[in-house]
Amino acid sequence: MSAFLVGVGVVVSLELRQRVRTVAWYVLIGVFVALVAIVTVLLKIALGGFGADNSGGAIFSAIIYFVLLLGTLVAPALSGNAINGDRDAGTLATTQVTLVTTWQLILGKFLAAWVTALAFLAAAIPFLIYAALDGGISGTAILVSVLVLAIELGVVAAIGVGLSGILSRPLFSVAVTYLVVAALSLGTLIAFALGGLSVQSDVRATTSYATSYSSTGQPEQCGPPQTTSYPVPRFDYFWGVLVANPYVLLADAVPTAYDAEGYPTDLFGNIKLGVRQAQLPPDLTTNYDECAGDSFQSDFETPREIIDRTTPGWFVGVVIHLVLAVGALVWAWSRTRTPAAQLARGSRVA
Amino acid sequence: MTTSESAAAGIVVEGVSRAFGEVKAVRAATFTAAAGTVTGLIGPNGSGKTTLMLMLASLLKPDAGHITIAGFDPTVDTAAVRSCLGWMPDVLGSWSALTVRSTLEYTGRLYRQDRQSAARRASELIDLVGLEALADSPTRVLSRGQKQKLSLARALVHDPAVLLLDEPASGLDPAARVELRTLVRRVAGEGKTVLISSHVLAELDEMADSAVYLANGVTASKESVARAQAGVRAWRIKSSDDAGLVRALNGAGFGVDALTHERGEVMIPLGSETEASTLLATLVAGGVPISTFAPAVGDLEQTFLGLNAEDQP
Numbered sequence: 066m067s068a069f070l071v072g073v074g075v076v077v078s079l080e081l082r083q084r085v086r087t088v089a090w091y092v093l094i095g096v097f098v099a100l101v102a103i104v105t106v107l108l109k110i111a112l113g114g115f116g117a118d119n120s121g122g123a124i125f126s127a128i129i130y131f132v133l134l135l136g137t138l139v140a141p142a143l144s145g146n147a148i149n150g151d152r153d154a155g156t157l158a159t160t161q162v163t164l165v166t167t168w169q170l171i172l173g174k175f176l177a178a179w180v181t182a183l184a185f186l187a188a189a190i191p192f193l194i195y196a197a198l199d200g201g202i203s204g205t206a207i208l209v210s211v212l213v214l215a216i217e218l219g220v221v222a223a224i225g226v227g228l229s230g231i232l233s234r235p236l237f238s239v240a241v242t243y244l245v246v247a248a249l250s251l252g253t254l255i256a257f258a259l260g261g262l263s264v265q266s267d268v269r270a271t272t273s274y275a276t277s278y279s280s281t282g283q284p285e286q287c288g289p290p291q292t293t294s295y296p297v298p299r300f301d302y303f304w305g306v307l308v309a310n311p312y313v314l315l316a317d318a319v320p321t322a323y324d325a326e327g328y329p330t331d332l333f334g335n336i337k338l339g340v341r342q343a344q345l346p347p348d349l350t351t352n353y354d355e356c357a358g359d360s361f362q363s364d365f366e367t368p369r370e371i372i373d374r375t376t377p378g379w380f381v382g383v384v385i386h387l388v389l390a391v392g393a394l395v396w397a398w399s400r401t402r403t404p405a406a407q408l409a410r411g412s413r414v415a
Numbered sequence: 416m417t418t419s420e421s422a423a424a425g426i427v428v429e430g431v432s433r434a435f436g437e438v439k440a441v442r443a444a445t446f447t448a449a450a451g452t453v454t455g456l457i458g459p460n461g462s463g464k465t466t467l468m469l470m471l472a473s474l475l476k477p478d479a480g481h482i483t484i485a486g487f488d489p490t491v492d493t494a495a496v497r498s499c500l501g502w503m504p505d506v507l508g509s510w511s512a513l514t515v516r517s518t519l520e521y522t523g524r525l526y527r528q529d530r531q532s533a534a535r536r537a538s539e540l541i542d543l544v545g546l547e548a549l550a551d552s553p554t555r556v557l558s559r560g561q562k563q564k565l566s567l568a569r570a571l572v573h574d575p576a577v578l579l580l581d582e583p584a585s586g587l588d589p590a591a592r593v594e595l596r597t598l599v600r601r602v603a604g605e606g607k608t609v610l611i612s613s614h615v616l617a618e619l620d621e622m623a624d625s626a627v628y629l630a631n632g633v634t635a636s637k638e639s640v641a642r643a644q645a646g647v648r649a650w651r652i653k654s655s656d657d658a659g660l661v662r663a664l665n666g667a668g669f670g671v672d673a674l675t676h677e678r679g680e681v682m683i684p685l686g687s688e689t690e691a692s693t694l695l696a697t698l699v700a701g702g703v704p705i706s707t708f709a710p711a712v713g714d715l716e717q718t719f720l721g722l723n724a725e726d727q728p
Contacts, residue, residue, distance in 0.1 A: 068527070075524045082517070083510045155508020159569065162472050162502045163525035164494060404476040404490050408435060 072165050076173025077180070085143065085181050097135055098188050101128055105192045109199075121199030122206075122322060122331035128196060129210050130332065132189050133311060136182045136218045137246045144178035144225025145239030148401060153235060167402040171226065171394055178222035183215060201330050203322055210319045210333065213383070217311045220386040221246055227393020230401045249386075253310040261300035261343075268349050269294045275355040287356035300343040308378035309385050313340050317379035327367030338368045341375040424483075425450040425577050425608025426471060431480030432632070433466055440466040442632035444480070448610050448625075450576075453603045455619040456612040457719055458629035464612045465505055467629065468581050471610070472502040485576050485608070498526070501575035505582045505612075507562045511555035515546050515565055518554055519572060526573040540568040545594065559586040567595070577608045584615050596622050620713040628722050635722050643721025644714070650691055651680045652698075653707035663701045667694060682711055 108127055112120035148171070151157035160170065197207055225242040232238040271292050275284030307313045316336035321329045329335050426448040433441045441463040448454040458464050469475040470482060473489035473496050482488065487495040510518055516537050523533030541550045544564040549557060554565060563586050570578060580599070584592050599622055603609050613619050619626065628635035635643075654660040660681060664674060675682045685691045695708050710717065 072525070072527070075521065079510070079513075079521050079525075083512045087512065151508075154511070155504070155506040156510055157508075158469075158472075158474055158504060158506075159502070159508060159522075159566075160525060161474060162497055162500065163522065164497055164527050165525045166494075403474045404470070404493065405474060406476045 069166075069169060072169040073173045073176065076165060076170055077177045080147070080174055080177035081180065084147070084177065093139070094184060094188050097185055101131060101189050101192050104128065104131060105195065120201065121196045122201035124199060125193060125196035125202045125207070126210070126332035128189055128192050129214055129315070130312065132186050133214055133217060133315065136185050136214075137221050137250065137311065139185065140178060140182040140218060140221040141225045141239055141242035141246060143181050144175070144222045144229065145242040146229050146235035147174040147178060147226045148230040148397060149233055149238055150229065150235045152233075161403050167398055171230065171398050171401065175223050175226045175394060178226055179219045182218040182222055186211070186214060186218070201322065203320065206319050206322065206331070206333070210315060213315045213318045213379075216383065217315065217386065220390045223390035224393045227390070227397040230397025231393070249309055249311055253306050253313075257300065257303045257306045257343075260303035260306065261298045264299045264302055265296040266299055266347065266349055267294045268297050268347065268351065270351045271353070273354040273356065284355045287354060290354070297347045299347070301346040304340065304343040305378065307340055307343070308382035310382070311386075312336070314379045314382035314386075316340070317377055317382075321372060323369045327369035329368060334368075338372060341372050344375045345371070424448070425485060426454075426610055427481075427483045428467075428471070429481045431467070431470060431477045431482060433470060433475060433478050439632055441470070444629065444632070444634045446627040446634050448608050448627075450608045451603055451606045452624040453599055453609040453611060453622050455623035455626040455715065456610055456629060457616065457619065457626050457715060458612075459723065462629045463632040464629055465581060468502075468579055468612060471579055472500065473497055498573065499576040501570035501573070501578045503566050503570040503578075503580045503583055507559065507566060509554040509557070509562055509565060512553060514551050514553055515541065515557070516550045518565065519568055522569050522572045528573070536572060540571055543571070543598070544568045560588060560591055563587055564591065567598075575607070578602060578610070580609065580611045582613055583611060584613055584618055592618060616716040616719060617713050620715050623715070626715055626718070628718060630722055639722060640718055643718045645687065646717075646721045647684045647686050648717050649682050649711040650685050651677070651682050651707060651709060651711045652705065653680045655704045655706065657681070660698070660703050663698050663703045666701070667697050680707065
């Protein structure tokens, strides 16, 4: 086993030296740090303007999302040509004739791509520490959000490396990796919105208004009930789509901190609330009888109550992502192992 | 065949074929390369040389047939084959951001050498192939010939018992070719098996002990090789007295039509070595001053051309 890991380690080190450690890479990290710094300062000023006393949670969640955004944008470029790029450069076959096994090669390339994406997280650490010290975010929230972020970056890295082993042309596999990231990040949102809007239900609203009032303003006599109906979108059928969205998944996973009125204090909590509210089916029959003393205000629930009584879906999302990642790597392995029995049309081993 | 026998043979290929979809790259390859010898693999472009090399290098699985490298089957004992096999591909790839030295060190590490031995071996190989001046330059600055040397060094990292060289001489200058020849002969002298594919037949003539001819994915049989070698072959004769030479040749029964003149030499087709000896004796006895009397093409090229001629009716 340790010989296996030594081999993986050699591949990781080789990948980092050959693929990543370039001047352009350091420039990219520098630009990223500058962006995070600007975001942190602006958020601090903006939230200070609202008089928020514990803006740390908001800043922390914003930085985590920023790292997720940049990480998922950069990781495909770094991992999406890991295998077929080497084949094009003529360095894959000479590596494969050595004693390194196909799994060592693929895992090494995956780990190198992951480590590279995690470098963005590492570069953001000073700002995360600043935000954490600013207050408003719990230790568990910090731990869970960083962990889920790391997993998500790993998933993108694995999909990129996997596709680079499955597809023969580097440009194509990088593009497909981006499409997968886009499908998860934006596609799930679009599917959710379009699905919810296209499936509609009619709400039957029965209302009965007062026709005369007493001297104290109390309704005395009400008219006959009138029934109207109007369509509402059914997002509650489609909330499941969102569990595969990395941003939603991250927000859903993090334990939420609430203020005294039961409102979430950070970005994660607010996104989580929005997603959880989508789970609630609309009330399809409403009755309002002014004489019975009904009020328009339905039973009010605090965000905290809504979140507590709805279903967390993030672990399903994590499982889906892990299946995608592992599946991509296994497929890449079966396409890359040697001696090769079958080759893709138009490709060659070396 | 017992293990020790096939180990002595180095490379044994029996009835190997490999197709890519409809294209049958290698149809029937059978040959043996003995340990301690240099074997040339000769064939026209597209004859399946590289496909055959890839199968020997444990990268491609044959559709049919059997291969042993130093006694091991590449499809079964892949790791055992790889630990005793060095492969220099025809494609020149290198890790462009790494230096020559670290390329060799990493290759050694991929062969499960520890850091110290990999570093030591890298230095030895840099000296061996003559890349000292470029040892600490990134490989992207290397010229084609220098990359060729690096590729050779990489194939030798783990001191393999069987060495496969795919077009090793292309891009090398004459001095480097001589060095390559010396190196290859020395490796074979150490009891290792060397298989070289090359288009430069004259050069293989000087290096190879035996040759395998591959045409349309089929290795030529011993009989057809013998037939091709036995065919009529051009000889070149040079004399300071050109007119006297032509007169003497006419006298020996060669009409003017049979002779061609090329760069001050007379070319003449002869059926066998015996015929050549007889003619030379006749010319010398006739007092014609002869300075050159030699086959116009090398043995390998003669066989190669003869087989190609046989192939195209």
